[in-house]
Amino acid sequence: xxxxxxSPATATLPPLAELQQAYAELQxxxxxxxxTRGKPSAQQLDLAEPMLDLPGAGTxxxxxxxxxxxxxxxxxxxxxxxxxxxxxxxPVEQLLAGGNASLTxxxxxxxxxxxxxxxESPKPWAREETVRWICPVPGYDRHFTICEAxxxxxxxxxxxxxxxxxxxxxxxxxxxxTVKGMWVVPTYSNPDGAVITxxxxxxxxxxxxxxxxxxxLWDNAYAxxxxxxxxxxxxxxxxxxxxxxxxxxxxxxxxxxxITFAGAGVSFLAGSPATIAWYKKHLSAASIGPDKINxxxxxxxFGSADGVREHMRKHREILAPKFExxxxxxxxxxxxxxxxxxxxxxxxxxxxLDVAPGTASRVVELAKDAGIALTPAGATHPYGxxxxxxxxxxxxxxxxxxxxxxxMDGVATCVLLAAAExxx
Amino acid sequence: xxxxxxSPATATLPPLAELQQAYAELQxxxxxxxxTRGKPSAQQLDLAEPMLDLPGAGTxxxxxxxxxxxxxxxxxxxxxxxxxxxxxxxPVEQLLAGGNASLTxxxxxxxxxxxxxxxESPKPWAREETVRWICPVPGYDRHFTICEAxxxxxxxxxxxxxxxxxxxxxxxxxxxxTVKGMWVVPTYSNPDGAVITxxxxxxxxxxxxxxxxxxxLWDNAYAxxxxxxxxxxxxxxxxxxxxxxxxxxxxxxxxxxxITFAGAGVSFLAGSPATIAWYKKHLSAASIGPDKINxxxxxxxFGSADGVREHMRKHREILAPKFExxxxxxxxxxxxxxxxxxxxxxxxxxxxLDVAPGTASRVVELAKDAGIALTPAGATHPYGxxxxxxxxxxxxxxxxxxxxxxxMDGVATCVLLAAAExxx
Numbered sequence: 115x116x117x118x119x120x121s122p123a124t125a126t127l128p129p130l131a132e133l134q135q136a137y138a139e140l141q142x143x144x145x146x147x148x149x150t151r152g153k154p155s156a157q158q159l160d161l162a163e164p165m166l167d168l169p170g171a172g173t174x175x176x177x178x179x180x181x182x183x184x185x186x187x188x189x190x191x192x193x194x195x196x197x198x199x200x201x202x203x204x205p206v207e208q209l210l211a212g213g214n215a216s217l218t219x220x221x222x223x224x225x226x227x228x229x230x231x232x233x234e235s236p237k238p239w240a241r242e243e244t245v246r247w248i249c250p251v252p253g254y255d256r257h258f259t260i261c262e263a264x265x266x267x268x269x270x271x272x273x274x275x276x277x278x279x280x281x282x283x284x285x286x287x288x289x290x291x292t293v294k295g296m297w298v299v300p301t302y303s304n305p306d307g308a309v310i311t312x313x314x315x316x317x318x319x320x321x322x323x324x325x326x327x328x329x330x331l332w333d334n335a336y337a338x339x340x341x342x343x344x345x346x347x348x349x350x351x352x353x354x355x356x357x358x359x360x361x362x363x364x365x366x367x368x369x370x371x372x373i374t375f376a377g378a379g380v381s382f383l384a385g386s387p388a389t390i391a392w393y394k395k396h397l398s399a400a401s402i403g404p405d406k407i408n409x410x411x412x413x414x415x416f417g418s419a420d421g422v423r424e425h426m427r428k429h430r431e432i433l434a435p436k437f438e439x440x441x442x443x444x445x446x447x448x449x450x451x452x453x454x455x456x457x458x459x460x461x462x463x464x465x466x467l468d469v470a471p472g473t474a475s476r477v478v479e480l481a482k483d484a485g486i487a488l489t490p491a492g493a494t495h496p497y498g499x500x501x502x503x504x505x506x507x508x509x510x511x512x513x514x515x516x517x518x519x520x521x522m523d524g525v526a527t528c529v530l531l532a533a534a535e536x537x538x
Numbered sequence: 539x540x541x542x543x544x545s546p547a548t549a550t551l552p553p554l555a556e557l558q559q560a561y562a563e564l565q566x567x568x569x570x571x572x573x574t575r576g577k578p579s580a581q582q583l584d585l586a587e588p589m590l591d592l593p594g595a596g597t598x599x600x601x602x603x604x605x606x607x608x609x610x611x612x613x614x615x616x617x618x619x620x621x622x623x624x625x626x627x628x629p630v631e632q633l634l635a636g637g638n639a640s641l642t643x644x645x646x647x648x649x650x651x652x653x654x655x656x657x658e659s660p661k662p663w664a665r666e667e668t669v670r671w672i673c674p675v676p677g678y679d680r681h682f683t684i685c686e687a688x689x690x691x692x693x694x695x696x697x698x699x700x701x702x703x704x705x706x707x708x709x710x711x712x713x714x715x716t717v718k719g720m721w722v723v724p725t726y727s728n729p730d731g732a733v734i735t736x737x738x739x740x741x742x743x744x745x746x747x748x749x750x751x752x753x754x755l756w757d758n759a760y761a762x763x764x765x766x767x768x769x770x771x772x773x774x775x776x777x778x779x780x781x782x783x784x785x786x787x788x789x790x791x792x793x794x795x796x797i798t799f800a801g802a803g804v805s806f807l808a809g810s811p812a813t814i815a816w817y818k819k820h821l822s823a824a825s826i827g828p829d830k831i832n833x834x835x836x837x838x839x840f841g842s843a844d845g846v847r848e849h850m851r852k853h854r855e856i857l858a859p860k861f862e863x864x865x866x867x868x869x870x871x872x873x874x875x876x877x878x879x880x881x882x883x884x885x886x887x888x889x890x891l892d893v894a895p896g897t898a899s900r901v902v903e904l905a906k907d908a909g910i911a912l913t914p915a916g917a918t919h920p921y922g923x924x925x926x927x928x929x930x931x932x933x934x935x936x937x938x939x940x941x942x943x944x945x946m947d948g949v950a951t952c953v954l955l956a957a958a959e960x961x962x
């Protein structure tokens with residue numbers, strides 16, 4: 115479980131003038147730092163550098179005897195699918211390997227729903243008056259962008275330390291057939307690092323839904339992205355959904371974007387046999403098959419599921435100190451005042467920081483004017499609107515450790531100043 | 539210009555019984571040959587085998603200073619775009635490099651039109667009662683599949699040796715706003731090898747269209763795929779369209795699928811600045827950027843546009859003898875009887891064979907029963923329906939030369955028998 119730190123106040127905020135002075139000094143440093151995006155650092159990318167020699171001239175046939183260089187095959191390379199079937203705990207027949215982005219797979223699943231509908235859809239979603247979608251908040255901005263781009267109305271529900279608020283979700287889904295889907299990031303969720311519990315997962319896959327074609331897009335983006343020895347695994351949603359009699363409800367996604375190369379990884383889609391058939395049917399009009407050479411390259415590099423696990427421990431060595439620095443500086447600088455709380459994630463790519471209500475956008479503005487780029491306030495909410503204007507997503511993976519420290523110290527100054535301003 | 543061979547009859551068909559005997563002997567050989575798909579052969583794929591070592595560990599920064607391993611950038615690698623901008627004669631700012639299939643780009647452009655419409659569209663196409671699309675025939679089955687999958691009604695127009703019948707197209711487009719698009723394969727068209735003339739290109743890009751959002755998807759799949767010393771270039775459609783005051787009408791596509799690796803190439807989309815902006819806007823919801831490492835790999839392998847041209851001459855050495863064999867055997871076996879005509883393409887991947895009217899499906903069936911797989915009759919027409927049932931697409935690239943000879947000799951036997959049957 116993710117720890118959320120929110121100490122009661124043991125000290126009063128320093129005077130406004132003192133914080134303004136501290137901020138002026140911060141500005142005077144002329145920093146140029148960036149905590150905006152969950153990108154792997156060059157040091158992390160270097161871990162996969164040997165892949166740039168792979169598969170190597172003369173090696174182009176995969177386990178199934180396929181010439182990976184030629185056209186064909188919508189399923190993707192068997193060897194890489196076997197490795198990720200083990201990691202994701204899904205049958206290999208129900209797992210497809212795709213191109214370089216699970217974001218594209220998610221977009222295309224929703225786009226196919228709009229254009230064609232799911233097998234049980236009364237009509238293509240584009241012909242419905244209204245399609246609505248449940249978005250746990252804080253959440254991932256690019257999930258929200260997919261909904262917004264495709265004209266889907268978003269309904270926020272709160273995240274908890276155990277995953278989305280299942281009761282709130284069930285109430286929304288039970289009677290309203292326009293509510294046709296929801297996002298879930300089951301492991302080390304973006305941005306708050308929560309891992310969904312089996313109880314919550316079971317509730318979501320078994321709750322009655324008024325829409326016959328209700329879907330949960332289960333974005334397991336951080337399935338193996340641990341930051342501690344406690345390598346948690348989220349519950350097997352596909353199996354739970356099948357047990358609950360809703361085998362088609364969950365469509366699962368994953369990728370190697372934050373394992374090998376962020377721009378040149380392999381994406382995965384898993385679902386029920388009916389979902390796989392539906393997806394491939396529509397994909398077949400658009401695709402000549404994924405890049406099977408890249409699949410072979412990845413399979414050779416990893417060797418096995420254990421190879422992936424081993425590789426991820428190297429990422430952890432680079433990432434964990436950065437996350438520790440974020441949490442440590444937040445505790446040191448803000449812990450006494452009771453004006454902020456933050457997550458201490460055991461994996462994933464983000465720390466979710468709640469500042470004094472109404473001040474998140476001011477914190478981001480102050481940081482920007484001091485040369486520290488933060489994700490825009492509101493980005494973790496649908497339509498970019500955080501009703502309490504208090505959530506800030508911190509992404510410490512990309513900058514070197516010393517820059518993370520410098521940036522976070524500056525962020526703390528901005529959080530304090532914004533809080534003091536709001537009280538003055 | 540493609541030569542179409544169609545000699546007048548100088549001999550009468552052999553007797554049915556004799557042809558039946560020849561066919562029985564063909565069947566007795568127990569062949570297992572395949573002329574169905576325009577796939578490169580293993581020998582052709584071997585030409586790019588050194589790419590499997592590229593870019594090589596330590597090499598991951600592109601010309602623009604971008605770390606190709608990380609997220610970001612919808613335009614694609616600058617170096618590979620420069621090379622193909624020269625080859626396709628388009629400004630590099632108007633050329634995007636994408637994933638491994640131009641088919642996906644074409645599908646997505648039409649899907650975006652369905653979901654969102656083009657900038658001038660009165661509404662998204664999915665909300666229109668009827669959307670119609672002009673399909674020159676014979677044509678490419680996967681173009682037709684995109685239309686059919688997206689619910690677009692297809693209208694066939696004849697291909698000529700100069701490209702699509704521009705008068706027929708202009709008449710369809712002039713008054714009917716439901717006619718919103720057409721396919722063109724400008725260079726060495728699939729399957730008949732025609733290269734569009736400048737007159738036809740100019741007519742298509744300048745004709746008045748009732749639909750404000752009329753588009754021509756200009757699939758330049760075989761731009762550099764020459765089979766002779768006469769390395770023809772199709773007219774610059776984007777420039778002609780801009781001159782005609784219809785800059786957004788043409789969206790051009792190309793790829794390296796039949797240059798490097800069919801399953802792991804690079805695709806390209808070119809269009810007006812407005813088209814590029816429209817496409818990127820919608821792509822941005824679905825993509826974290828294309829595989830820039832593969833772009834770098836390709837740029838390193840080619841070095842320059844001349845590198846591509848040089849590479850294509852090696853393909854020609856492998857392909858030209860196969861095409862020569864097809865044409866030679868057709869001439870030897872069928873030339874005297876006036877029952878068939880065929881193209882003698884100067885590039886591309888296909889020979890288009892017209893057999894005795896009403897017998898194409900019988901030819902394909904006879905061939906199949908003799909162990910020779912041919913593209914289904916009708917595949918070169920929308921909905922798989924060739925009204926005259928006479929066109930057969932021959933794809934000789936994949937099998938070795940001796941198998942091409944054996945298969946074509948068998949096909950000739952089938953063509954003769956089907957013709958004799960139809961007269962008896």
